[in-house]
Amino acid sequence: MGEVLVWAVWFVAAGGCLASGVAVVSVTNPFHSALALIGNLASLAVLYLLLSAEFLAAAQVLVYAGSVMVMFLFVVAYLGSRADAPWAGGPPLLRTAAVVAATALLVEVVVVLGLAWGDNLRDAAEVADGFGSPASIGRLFLTDHLLAFEITSIVLLVAAVGGVVLGSTPEKREAD
Amino acid sequence: MLGPGVGWYVLVAAIMFGTGALGVMLRRSPLIVLLSIEIMLNGANLALIAFARQTGSLDGQVFALAVMAVAAAEVAIGLGLIVAMGRRGLALDVDRATALKG
Amino acid sequence: MVAGAWTCLLAPLAGALAITLAGNRISRRTAGWVSTLTTFLAFGGALVAFLSLWGRDPGDREAVSTAYTWLAAGDFQVGLEILVDPLATVVMLIVSGVGGLIVWYSMGYMAGDDEERRYFAYMSLFVFSMLLLVQAGNFLLLLAGWGLVGLASYLLIGFWHSRPEAIAAAKKAFVMNAVGDATFALALVLLVWETGALDYLGVFENVDTLSGTYVNLVALGLLGGAVAKSAQIPLHTWLPDAMEGPTPVSALIHAATMVTAGVYMLVRAHPVFEAAVDVQHLAAVLGVVTLLVAGLIALVQWDIKRVIAYSTMSQIGYMFMAAGIGAYGFAIFHLVTHAFFKALLFMAAGVVIHHLGGEQDIRRMGAGVRGALPRTHLAFLVGTVALVGLPPFAAFWSKDAAIASTLALGGSLGWTLYVGALAGVLLTGLYSFRLYFAVFHAQPATAAAPAKDHGHGEGPPSMLVPVGILAVLSTIGGLVSIPGVWHPFTNWVGESGEALVEPTTTQEYATSAIAVALGLVGLLLARRAFAGRRELVARPALRNVLEHKLYVDELYDALFYRPAVALSATLRREVEEPVVERSLDEIGSGAIQVGGEVARVQSGLLRTYAVTIAFAVCVLVVVFVAVR
DSSP states (O other): OHHHHHHHHHHHHHHHHHHHHHHHHHOSOHHHHHHHHHHHHHHHHHHHHHTTOHHHHHHIIIIIIIIIHHHHHHHHHHHGGGGOOOOOOOOHHHHHHHHHHHHHHHHHHHHHHHHHHTTTTSOOOOOOTTTTOHHHHHHHHHTTTHHHHHHHHHHHHHHHHHHHHHHSOHHHHHHO | OOSSOHHHHHHHHHHHHHHHHHHHHHOOOHHHHHHHHHHHHHHHHHHHHHHHHHHTOTHHHHHHHHHHHHHHHHHHHHHHHHHHHHHTTOOOOGGGOOTTOO | OHHHHHHHHHHHHHHHHHHHHHGGGSOHHHHHHHHHHHHHHHHHHHHHHHHHHHTSOTTOOOEEEEEEEEEEETTEEEEEEEEEOHHHHHHHHHHHHHHHHHHHHHHHHTTTOTTHHHHHHHHHHHHHHHHHHHHBSBHHHHHHHHHHHHHHHHHHHTSSTTOHHHHHHHHHHHHHHHHHHHHHHHHHHHHHHHHSOOBHHHHHHHGGGSOHHHHHHHHHHHHHHHHHHTTOTTSOTHHHHGGGSOHHHHHIIIIISGGGHHHHHHHHTHHHHHHSHHHHHHHHHHHHHHHHHHHHHHTTOOBHHHHHHHHHHHHHHHHHHHHHHTOHHHHHHHHHHHHHHHHHHHHHHHHHHHHTTSOOBGGGOOHHHHHHOHHHHHHHHHHHHHHHTOTTSHHHHHHHHHHHHHHHHOHHHHHHHHHHHHHHHHHHHHHHHHHHHHHHTOOOSSOOOOOTTOTTTTOOHHHHHHHHHHHHHHHHGGGGOBTTTBOHHHHHHHTTSOOSOOOOHHHHHHHHHHHHHHHHHHHHHHHHHHHTTOOSOOOHHHHHHHHTGGGHHHHHIIIIIHHHHHHHHHHIIIIIIIIIIHHHHHHHHHHHHHHHHHHTTOOOOHHHHHHHHHHHHHHHHHHHHHHO
16 A cells, blocks of 8 residues: 555656656746746655655755745846747757757666666665654764865855855946 | 665656756756756756665765755856846847857 | 196186186286286196106106096096196197297287187187197097197187188188097097096006907097098198188197197007007008198198198108107107297298288298398298208207108118108208298299388287297207217107107118208209299199199098088988978978867857767766776
């Protein structure tokens, strides 16, 4: 019973993920594109939950859907019609090349997966209940991965400063 | 583990990555390109978390969290760039940004 | 004593450096004094070395002093060492003494020249180089001195570098000397190869143990160097052209010292030559051939300096002859006396040239010169008589002793050399007195007028005193070796190299009688020709050949110069331009083209970059999977 439920949830979430991904990439209206991304993020959160990554699912919704998408929507609203994104031209060779590259990548990954399917991907490890909980992740951040933690915070600081610099008005900057 | 094996998740992640890559390579609006990059990053995250589950080590999740933070930072800068372009009246068209030519 | 020798070597170098470094800060006269005084200081050092060596017992008269190890490669070591022995001290005294007199004379001769300082720096450099050559304790330093004197010669011949003839002459001298240097160096390479040492003692001890062919090759190489440096046939054509240099240079380098370096080396390296007797005799034969040819050519020259130059070539032939048969003492004795009278002749000629404002054509000189320059006339006469070998002047003792040695040698070689040498004495008489009469007694149709600005008559004391000293030396300098009476000179030199042949007193006196007779015959024939206003060589065909110096210059031109020029022109046309220059151009334009093609990748389209990255990732995935 549980197995079937999980499979069903998985199908729905995976389907939603892929469909919204395609939608993000293909629709012309950027607003719809952003909304599709929100759907993608939500589906992903469900998938994370299935993978015992509770904290990450929550973080995904909070950070991504909550703040990043809001930023996107702000910018779309600010740009208005200028943000319109028709499927316009470009060298045809480029387009075929792009499709070929992406397909090749996908094929490769599938092949590798197929090769590894039998042995490495057979059994997932047994995990405790606390796997993926905020406490365990927090403990890791403060012990084994302290450096990554600190540097990530610096990256965020830099991004904030950069954002401010980029956003300052041209007139003000020329006056400097 | 209940439900599909880790391999299925990785497959989904791969398809998402490929979709995002197509979007980066085929769209001309920088906004859409940014969104496609987000798709790619999320695909990578999914793969990381799936493998974390597979090996039973939380390092993958920690890595995914760091990726998320970096993606957020990158989106902030990217959007700042797009806004700056818009403010200066430059066309929001990736094909018109050819200052690297030569 | 060693300190004296080092002073002798280094004083002129210090002088040259001082003049060079001081540059324009010192006056030209000061430069002249620096050069003169350092050369006389060198003479002082040589004198000290000589006297202290004299004070030692015979057999103990050898000292080697090493400054430091100059070159060390494995077992092979060459030190900066000087050798002080009787032979070296004699030549040191001559080089620094006569050199000092000539440098002093130059102060008057070159006064007023714009580049006097350069001149005196070069002269000091030359004196240092010659002393290095003489005092070297091993073959490598000898070669270093050898090359340096060639350099100094080049610099001084081409001193008036605005004259194309001077530059051409300097190049010719240098290139011909380079041929000799090359054979010399090859000989040294062979020596190192076989004996592993270059110092004199090491080589001389081992030379007997080496194979015949090998020693012959070494000796031939050394002889080649000597032939070039001393302007013997076949490498003689540079010496007459070298007269383009200032007259004191001709006196010092091309009469008294540098050209005698070959003779010095023949005597110094005599163990090598004694082991290769055929090569030694070859040197003697070359000497005699040269003395005859040079004497013949001197009969038709009309440039005063060129006559004296051919005379030098001829007299060095006598020295080669003596050294080639083993009469080392007499070879060096003739070197010494020749330095006296040849420098005297050049310097007197220099006074005449100076007086006539640069005129060197003897057809335009004459009795007026004698009237204006009585003391120079006397000095020139002394030099001429000394050259011809009339007693009691210097060359009578030295030249006749050398010729008598060939008689002592005997055999077909000895007799051939004897006859040739005596014929040379006749020629010497002929050309020397022809020159004397033409310069001081003729009544030419167009006489050269004295230079307008010669306010000093016969010249300042700086020119007259050295001439006077050399005249005195030319008169009495030969008295250090009187056959049958005393032989201090040859005994002294003999300690460095035992003579192989010793003429008996009878042989010497007999030879002298014949030689003096021949010299007087030459004088009389020249006088008769002069009185009859005839040239000595009248037949046009013969005269033509002699005037063209036996066409040797033309021969070398055709054999060596033209092919070399043609070859280099061909190489330039066929190799340098199409291949080298064009390929360099091609490399440049090729790089630009490739760059242009590569730059097309930078399309500026961000999406192309993204596609490229995607493809790269595909490739990398394959690589990672395969490598794993």
